[in-house]
Amino acid sequence: MTQEEYALAVQQLRARLYRTVFLYLGSEALALDAVDEAVYKGLRGLHKLRQPEFFTTWLTRILLNECCREQKRQRRFQPLEDREGPDGGLDALPLKEAILRLSPELSQVVILRYFSGYTLAETARILEIPPGTAATRQRRALALLRLELCEKEGDA
């Protein structure tokens, strides 16, 4: 992939990246910083992308790593109970907050599937988990959130 192709691909993907990370981090400023960092790292590591057809999942994985780093940083400054509630009892919370309260493996799947618009196969590839595991996590997350969305709802 050339730098010109990268520029075009990022232009098409940036809103999707932002939506993904905004729900992870819950703040516009943090989301922008994470997208900036991922786009920069992607640019630097472009020569490593051997299969351009996987560009979207590749850059999204870079972005998720940035999210994890930011979440780790936040945990240093916030008591655990403020960030990591149990997966139960979420239906009383606003949806955005409830998603943030899910355990990371569940919130990742629901964000990628139903807010970023990735297919189940893409979600599994981004998270490096089997598609069956992704499907199980998806069902569990939807149940906890009391969301009734069909299997194909999140597909782009």
Place this chain on the structure above:
Amino acid sequence: MNRNEEYAALLRELETTPPALETTLPRAKARLRRRRVLRPALSLAGFACCFVLLVNFCAPVAYACSRVPFLRELAAAVTFSPSLSRAVDNEYVQPLDLTQTQNGLTARVEYLIVDQKQVNIFYRLDAESGGPLREEPRILSPDSSAPPPCSYGLNSWDVPNGELRSLTVDFVEENVPDALLLELDVWQDPEEDPLAEPADQQVGEEPWTDPASEPDPLATFSFELHFDPTFTASGRQLPLDQTLTLDGQTFTFTRLEIYPTHLRLDLEESAENTAWLTQLFFTVEGGGHVYEPVANGVTATGSGESHTMTSYRAESPYFEDADSLTIRVTGAEWLDKADERVWVDLAGGKTGPLPEGVSFYDAKRTGAGWEVSFLARYRKESHFHQIFRTEYYDSEGNLWEYHSWGSGGTPKDCPEDSFQVTLYLEDYPYDEAWLCPQYSRLWQAPEPLSFTVDLSE
């Protein structure tokens, strides 16, 4: 509102993205450029020099050289320079075929674009095994005598192995000689994994690196480049005697130099001036074209005895058919002689008068030195500019120099039209420093000042 209605509302909310998202890619490119600028790639003896480095992200355009198949790739490699693009369009290229192999690495020099004042060298690096290659060039005289009086710098970074790279060698006063020796130290970097989470920086770790830690190059290539005299004779100098007063400061434009690779506008300053001219904003117009100042590489040079830059570069009208050229001066960047140094109380967070649009942000001790940050207003969106020169002084007037600096986006809680510049004052034990601003203020001419140069003689 039930859960599914909430879901629909949240999706609608996410449809709106912040405007800053649109410039994420320019920010990434700018950051990549800054990272590369920190690599010493340009040397210059005896002259001060302003330069800008742009990574070439321009979309390739259609070139007239399509009938010369071997120039197509070269045309794509010079889109960062309109002058070089015109040179390639006009087949103003000296082909070469010099190849060397060492330790599994191959270097091949393929083209030159050379005139009386500048040499552009196009080459490829390749490796039998993977891993990106990185080079450090040296320009020497073939007879191993004194180094030639030139500056040189890479035009491209992070070029994939096997693709064209380029290097520009620039002569300020002297002409390009008959031959030069190009030495290339080449390193093979380990494959970077962008998916890997970077290690956290340890608290108290100094952000600068020890330059002595650079490993030995994997290969050093040496190419003797002989230039076709037809090319090295190319160029034209036109004497001028045009005095202009810019914002109360007087300058005499003394010469216009037109080479295939660039144009130079030379001037002299009046000793009575109260400010040094650190940047001239101008255009050159003629034959229905407008030639902008050079936006990549050396943009201006000075004698080193004054902070005034006395020779300014623009794109070249060499290949165009113009009877005259009009120089239009639209503004200037000044360094007031009274503000050559600025006092900074690092411990107390106070400063003397700073350049226009610049404010103090933060200073903190880092290891044995200081990390001091300023905020500066963008002149152009996502384009950083240099605020301070690299030299600075202590209270005794002793000269110090910093070797690394960085600029980044807008810190939270700061105006969005600003960027942050951080200087790393290594091993600096004192609580006060006197920094040297690159400029004091900008000036825009109420009306452009212009004069015309006759080319028909």
